[in-house]
Amino acid sequence: MTPSPPRNTSTPAAQLRGLVARLPLPQQRLLRAVRTALRRRFPTANELVYDYGRFVVLSYSPTARGIDAVVALAGRPDGVVLYLNQGPALPDPHGLLRGSGKATRHLPIVAGGQLSHPHVRALLTAAAQQAPVRLPATGKGRLLVVATAAAAAATAGRAKTKRTQAPAPPATARRAAARAKRATARAR
Numbered sequence: 001m002t003p004s005p006p007r008n009t010s011t012p013a014a015q016l017r018g019l020v021a022r023l024p025l026p027q028q029r030l031l032r033a034v035r036t037a038l039r040r041r042f043p044t045a046n047e048l049v050y051d052y053g054r055f056v057v058l059s060y061s062p063t064a065r066g067i068d069a070v071v072a073l074a075g076r077p078d079g080v081v082l083y084l085n086q087g088p089a090l091p092d093p094h095g096l097l098r099g100s101g102k103a104t105r106h107l108p109i110v111a112g113g114q115l116s117h118p119h120v121r122a123l124l125t126a127a128a129q130q131a132p133v134r135l136p137a138t139g140k141g142r143l144l145v146v147a148t149a150a151a152a153a154a155t156a157g158r159a160k161t162k163r164t165q166a167p168a169p170p171a172t173a174r175r176a177a178a179r180a181k182r183a184t185a186r187a188r
Contacts, residue, residue, distance in 0.1 A: 012143040016049050019056040023075050031075035033112025038073060041124060044136040045070065051148040064144060068133040080109040084123060086130040094119045
């Protein structure tokens with residue numbers, strides 16, 4: 001009897017702890033404090049974890065898709081940043097939001113209690129109200145590790161292999177057929 005391959009028995013919480021542990025200690029503490037505040041603020045949201053190698057992103061979504069997220073929290077070696085989807089449409093009379101993207105704006109986080117400031121709370125409320133998919137009124141969100149850097153690298157490697165082995169696009173095939181037809185007509 002051959003032994004079965006080892007299974008990944010690590011829980012999503014343990015995986016997240018490992019990802020956060022790669023950050024410098026001040027960013028770890030700040031990320032944990034803000035994560036706790038966001039879990040309290042959006043208890044029904046799923047917490048989607050993305051590993052991007054040097055940084056980790058926690059996205060708070062009513063579904064298992066990051067695109068539906070209300071907010072996302074990025075922990076990086078140089079700091080912690082809160083991203084608000086629908087950012088350009090959010091009322092920001094105090095000019096707290098940064099960035100000029102079409103879909104999101106961000107707020108650099110410098111202290112764990114920053115999310116309890118009334119202006120930030122108003123932004124979070126507006127982001128939840130303008131989300132394309134509403135958060136459930138009841139229930140509890142799940143912690144889901146969606147993507148890791150290793151999985152993304154493996155997927156990118158497979159995608160490159162598939163692209164190089166793909167057949168010629170139809171336009172190229174038509175041009176080749178037209179060239180062959182002209183060459184045949186010249187030969188006559």
